Amino acid sequence: MSNTTETTPTVPPSLTPPLSSTNTTPRFSPASTTVIFVLGGPGSGKGTQSANLVRDYGFTHLSAGDLLRAEQQREGSQYGELIRNYIREGNIVPMEITVALLANAMQDTIDNKTATATATAEGNARFLIDGFPRKMDQATFFEETVCPSTATLFLRCPEDVMLDRLLKRGETSGRDDDNIESIRKRFRVFEETSMPVIHQFEKQEKVVSVEAVGTMEEVYGRIRAGLEAKGITKVIGN
Numbered sequence: 522m523s524n525t526t527e528t529t530p531t532v533p534p535s536l537t538p539p540l541s542s543t544n545t546t547p548r549f550s551p552a553s554t555t556v557i558f559v560l561g562g563p564g565s566g567k568g569t570q571s572a573n574l575v576r577d578y579g580f581t582h583l584s585a586g587d588l589l590r591a592e593q594q595r596e597g598s599q600y601g602e603l604i605r606n607y608i609r610e611g612n613i614v615p616m617e618i619t620v621a622l623l624a625n626a627m628q629d630t631i632d633n634k635t636a637t638a639t640a641t642a643e644g645n646a647r648f649l650i651d652g653f654p655r656k657m658d659q660a661t662f663f664e665e666t667v668c669p670s671t672a673t674l675f676l677r678c679p680e681d682v683m684l685d686r687l688l689k690r691g692e693t694s695g696r697d698d699d700n701i702e703s704i705r706k707r708f709r710v711f712e713e714t715s716m717p718v719i720h721q722f723e724k725q726e727k728v729v730s731v732e733a734v735g736t737m738e739e740v741y742g743r744i745r746a747g748l749e750a751k752g753i754t755k756v757i758g759n
Contacts, residue, residue: 548624549631549646549668555753556668558660558722559651560715561676563707564683564690565733566740567651570676573741574649578748579756581630581646585653588622589614611706613714616659623650624667649674656714657721672751673722674744676733680708 549556557580559567571582589608593601600618607614631646654660664670687704690696722728729747733740 547664547666547668549627551669551671553645554627554631554668555645555647556670557647557649557748557753558653558670558673559649559676560654560673560719561733562678562680562683562711563704564686565676565678566686566737567676569737570674570733570741570744571649571651573737574744574748577745577755578753579647580649581627582649582651583623583626583630584651585619585623585655586651588626589619592618592622609703611703611710613655613710616654616656616662619653619659620663620667623653623663627667654715654718655711657718660718660721670722670727671753672748673719673728674748675719675728675730676740677730678733682734683708 557574559571561567568582568584571580571584574580575582586608589604592598593604593608595601598604604614604618627646627648630648654663660670684701684704688701691700719728719730723730729744729751731740731743731747
């Protein structure tokens with residue numbers, strides 16, 4: 522019988538914000554920072570439509586998944602292997618890591634004055650956060666410690682459509698989670714954990730719900746109408 526004990530790596534202090542804050546002021550002010558969460562099932566078109574909004578509305582697009590994948594590949598990362606295992610299994614990475622990566626990426630964007638997030642007429646920074654929050658505790662933690670969100674864009678799409686899109690992407694993406702078993706698990710995780718987030722934000726009248734079926738242009742037209750109804754206008758010149 523082996524005496525070896527398997528332990529779960531802990532979040533390195535350099536990457537982890539406090540679980541609770543004695544300072545109730547978020548890192549960024551909503552008066553100067555616009556945050557739109559972009560939620561939808563895997564394959565609903567979050568990345569595609571985010572690119573359109575970056576082009577026309579001066580947002581910086583931050584993908585929680587891309588940041589996590591980059592961190593797992595970063596040389597010297599103390600957390601890369603654990604992130605890789607979570608993603609491969611279709612499970613949610615601990616929120617401390619995701620929120621820290623997002624907050625740092627937002628700060629980097631603001632510090633680098635050339636980023637499109639600083640190009641709005643009002644001078645505000647605009648961020649689309651794609652694939653986050655995936656649970657209500659993530660949403661609460663982010664809004665208390667980083668920045669309250671302005672709205673959540675929810676892309677509604679039937680599972681059969683999303684499955685077809687993801688299987689086609691998997692032919693060339695090389696991603697560990699673009700296989701049918703991981704995809705179906707991700708669908709279940711989304712329904713069980715992210716839908717309650719959307720329902721909670723709906724109670725606050727902060728959700729822009731859009732049917733994500735049809736051509737890219739048709740879906741984008743619905744998104745634009747919904748966001749502009751919330752007072753989010755195009756960048757001058759776009």
